[in-house]
Amino acid sequence: MPILEGFSRAFSTLLRVRNTLFSGKILAVRAICLNEDNRIFLVKHTYTPGWHLPGGGVTNGMSVLETLEKELREEGNLRLASPPHLRQIFFNRDASAREHIVLYTVAVTQSGETGPSLEIAEGRFFPLHALPDDTDAATLRRIQEMRVGSFGTVW
Numbered sequence: 001m002p003i004l005e006g007f008s009r010a011f012s013t014l015l016r017v018r019n020t021l022f023s024g025k026i027l028a029v030r031a032i033c034l035n036e037d038n039r040i041f042l043v044k045h046t047y048t049p050g051w052h053l054p055g056g057g058v059t060n061g062m063s064v065l066e067t068l069e070k071e072l073r074e075e076g077n078l079r080l081a082s083p084p085h086l087r088q089i090f091f092n093r094d095a096s097a098r099e100h101i102v103l104y105t106v107a108v109t110q111s112g113e114t115g116p117s118l119e120i121a122e123g124r125f126f127p128l129h130a131l132p133d134d135t136d137a138a139t140l141r142r143i144q145e146m147r148v149g150s151f152g153t154v155w
Contacts, residue, residue, distance in 0.1 A: 026099040029068045030055030032087075032146055033078060033108045039125035040143065041108065042135065043075050046121045050136040054078070054123065055101075064102050072106075076123040077114050081107040087146075092138075103142060 030053040033041040042051040056071040058064055065084065072078035084104040092099040114123050126132065128147065131140070 027058040027064070027102065028055060028092075028099060029058060029064050029071065029102045029104070030142075031068060031072065031084065031104045031106050032142060033072065033076075033106055035108055035110065035125055036081075037125075039127055040131075041076055041078060041110075041123065041125050042132070042139065043123040044121045046116075046119060050134045050139075051126075051132050052136045052139050053103075053142060058102075068104060068106075072108065074117075075114070075120050076108075077110050077112045078108040079111055081109050105146060 032053060035041070041054060043054050044051050054072055054075040056067065056075075058067045062070070068084060069080060072080070084106040087103045087105055090101045090103060092101050110125075114120070116122065128143070131143070
């Protein structure tokens with residue numbers, strides 16, 4: 001697995017450099033996904049530490065919602081159980097001077113277990129009161145905003 005991890009990190013870095021040099025704006029989508037037990041789905045990538053909200057870059061020819069459905073399916077075998085709710089659009093200056101993230105909340109179901117891939121080392125549901133210690137700081141901020149009501153009514 002270390003060879004796959006190294007390849008995945010190098011590929012991710014190469015894509016980010018390409019996007020930074022040759023793209024106008026970078027648009028990505030992420031989602032706070034809760035199941036019927038009110039547990040949140042997080043993913044651990046192969047190329048960066050910590051647990052993150054699932055999502056990914058919007059490719060040419062795809063809408064944000066199409067990308068959201070595709071990324072949730074690929075990263076966790078997740079299916080939308082209700083229409084997603086647009087919460088905020090963030091400028092991610094930590095990643096690039098060009099990246100914007102469209103954030104949704106959505107109820108989901110899982111149609112089977114997920115195995116590791118080149119991009120995702122692991123994905124699973126966690127109780128909101130027992131998140132992993134190595135959850136990404138931005139992910140924790142988005143979850144906290146949802147919990148204290150900064151997004152308004154979630155469900």
